[in-house]
Amino acid sequence: xxxxxxxxxxxxxxxxxxxxxxxxxxxxxxxxxxxxxxxxxxxxxxxxxxxxxxxxxxxxxxxxxxxxxxxxxxxxxxxxxxxxxxxxxxxxxxxxxxxxxxxxxxxxxxxxxxxxxxxxxxxxxxxxxxxxxxxxxxxxxxxxxxxxxxxxxxxxxxxxxxxxxxxxxxxxxxxxxxxxxxxxxxxxxxxxxxxxxxxxxxxxxxxxxxxxxxxxxxxxxxxxxxxxxxxxxxxxxxxxxxxxxxxxxxxxxxxxxxxxxxxxxxxxxxxxxxxxxxxxxxxxxxxxxxxxxxxxxxxxxxx
Amino acid sequence: xxxxxxxxxxxxxxxxxxxxxxxxxxxxxxxxxxxxxxxxxxxxxxxxxxxxxxxxxxxxxxxxxxxxxxxxxxxxxxxxxxxxxxxxxxxxxxxxxxxxxxxxxxxxxxxxxxxxxxxxxxxxxxxxxxxxxxxxxxxxxxxxxxxxxxxxxxxxxxxxxxxxxxxxxxxxxxxxxxxxxxxxxxxxxxxxxxxxxxxxxxxxxxxxxxxxxxxxxxxxxxxxxxxxxxxxxxxxxxxxxxxxxxxxxxxxxxxxxxxxxxxxxxxxxxxxxx
Numbered sequence: 001x002x003x004x005x006x007x008x009x010x011x012x013x014x015x016x017x018x019x020x021x022x023x024x025x026x027x028x029x030x031x032x033x034x035x036x037x038x039x040x041x042x043x044x045x046x047x048x049x050x051x052x053x054x055x056x057x058x059x060x061x062x063x064x065x066x067x068x069x070x071x072x073x074x075x076x077x078x079x080x081x082x083x084x085x086x087x088x089x090x091x092x093x094x095x096x097x098x099x100x101x102x103x104x105x106x107x108x109x110x111x112x113x114x115x116x117x118x119x120x121x122x123x124x125x126x127x128x129x130x131x132x133x134x135x136x137x138x139x140x141x142x143x144x145x146x147x148x149x150x151x152x153x154x155x156x157x158x159x160x161x162x163x164x165x166x167x168x169x170x171x172x173x174x175x176x177x178x179x180x181x182x183x184x185x186x187x188x189x190x191x192x193x194x195x196x197x198x199x200x201x202x203x204x205x206x207x208x209x210x211x212x213x214x215x216x217x218x219x220x221x222x223x224x225x226x227x228x229x230x231x232x233x234x235x236x237x238x239x240x241x242x243x244x245x246x247x248x249x250x251x252x253x254x255x256x257x258x259x260x261x262x263x264x265x266x267x268x269x270x271x272x273x274x275x276x277x278x279x280x281x282x283x284x285x286x287x288x289x290x291x292x293x294x295x296x297x298x299x300x301x302x303x
Numbered sequence: 304x305x306x307x308x309x310x311x312x313x314x315x316x317x318x319x320x321x322x323x324x325x326x327x328x329x330x331x332x333x334x335x336x337x338x339x340x341x342x343x344x345x346x347x348x349x350x351x352x353x354x355x356x357x358x359x360x361x362x363x364x365x366x367x368x369x370x371x372x373x374x375x376x377x378x379x380x381x382x383x384x385x386x387x388x389x390x391x392x393x394x395x396x397x398x399x400x401x402x403x404x405x406x407x408x409x410x411x412x413x414x415x416x417x418x419x420x421x422x423x424x425x426x427x428x429x430x431x432x433x434x435x436x437x438x439x440x441x442x443x444x445x446x447x448x449x450x451x452x453x454x455x456x457x458x459x460x461x462x463x464x465x466x467x468x469x470x471x472x473x474x475x476x477x478x479x480x481x482x483x484x485x486x487x488x489x490x491x492x493x494x495x496x497x498x499x500x501x502x503x504x505x506x507x508x509x510x511x512x513x514x515x516x517x518x519x520x521x522x523x524x525x526x527x528x529x530x531x532x533x534x535x536x537x538x539x540x541x542x543x544x545x546x547x548x549x550x551x552x553x554x555x556x557x558x559x560x561x562x563x564x565x566x567x568x569x570x571x572x573x574x575x576x577x
Binding site for chain 2 (some may be wrong): 045053059060086109
């Protein structure tokens, strides 16, 4: 997925000199190809994220297309107000990349973990929020972004979980993508790193359906409504707080258009307590396959 | 001649009275700075807002926006109706700089934003080689913000010689003097230490402002430039000068009349010659 990201970025930058990559002194190996291919389009803005986002706004106002890269614990969280006022208010074409979303930096602690970025950004008008699950979603998300004229936040989480889609139709804004068809009782909607887990968890419930959600904002209301109508209950999974993320977004639509049982799986309003591998942290937050299965079983037993 | 100090201040008072609004002192301290920039330095292209190829005036201290409205009124970009309906329901001129208003370049007033956007604009013009200049006006209260110093570092590192930062050093911020609230020490020393070609000037002396801008813009160095303009908050109306109450106070009819009387051409002229 990270190669797909780098490849697409290099391709677009080579094809359009208005593309400028700004980084807050992050992305050491990730941008090797970019720096070699388009050194004049690479700007290291130093460890100064607030200014970097303001500079990106100024560049966008002057006709450039800035791609702003940071860790998702800093971009968007540290610079939320700059994103709101400098970029979203003027609806500038700026791509914000938040890398290491969720608990990817498992051993670095809470300063580098980000489970609130979607919630913080969802309330800002004019911005789209994307969360690709694999390389093909990443490529398509970037294709869509380069052709759009809006601010976009691309959430890059755990990136080495393998292929989700053998083939993926052209990405349309707001669409959910079926990964495993099923007409049983349960529909699983997952985003980013949790799509893989959703596929494994879903095996326990006969004929359940699994959908990947690369677009967290906007969401296709009609499609979500139809999915809610189709299943007895919906399980939403994300490596993000259960407050304000995809689970909330789906619940908001359901509560208005088709009241449904919705089981929200995510970080349960807590910081990480311990250090360890990514897999360990996912267990700590009960986001591993076994824990999620247990949560879904408990949820279903109450219906 | 356009952009006369007393005329601009009268327009500010007119708006402040019509809108029953605050921040008069913040606008009065930057009148001469804006007058000199609009009169002599800002290339406005075809003379309309947002003209391609224009120089940029970034009002990072958005609280002074009425001073910029007054200049836009003189340019014919705002009408008498805009001035007299200030803050009316459904109107677009807000109490802080807002980029949705043609002629204002940035949304500011949340402090420490405009300078970075201006730095991005200056960088864009450098990359494109258009020769456009960017004048960014910040307040001495505003430069409490860390993002300002991030922007100064960046401007210096990327050699944005087409950026000229003006500090409106009126010595006050919302809750008191800058010395009481957050002592800045020697602002010019700080800018110099950040790699700026920096000058200090009396921010109400138009001749001196003109000369200092000229001197800096003629420099061939690759450094960004800065002018520390020593100003008086509320300048131009005796009872508003150096009186921070006029950060917040609104005009009633009587006070409006008193203030306006001080800005009558003959009175104002006599005062200047004192």
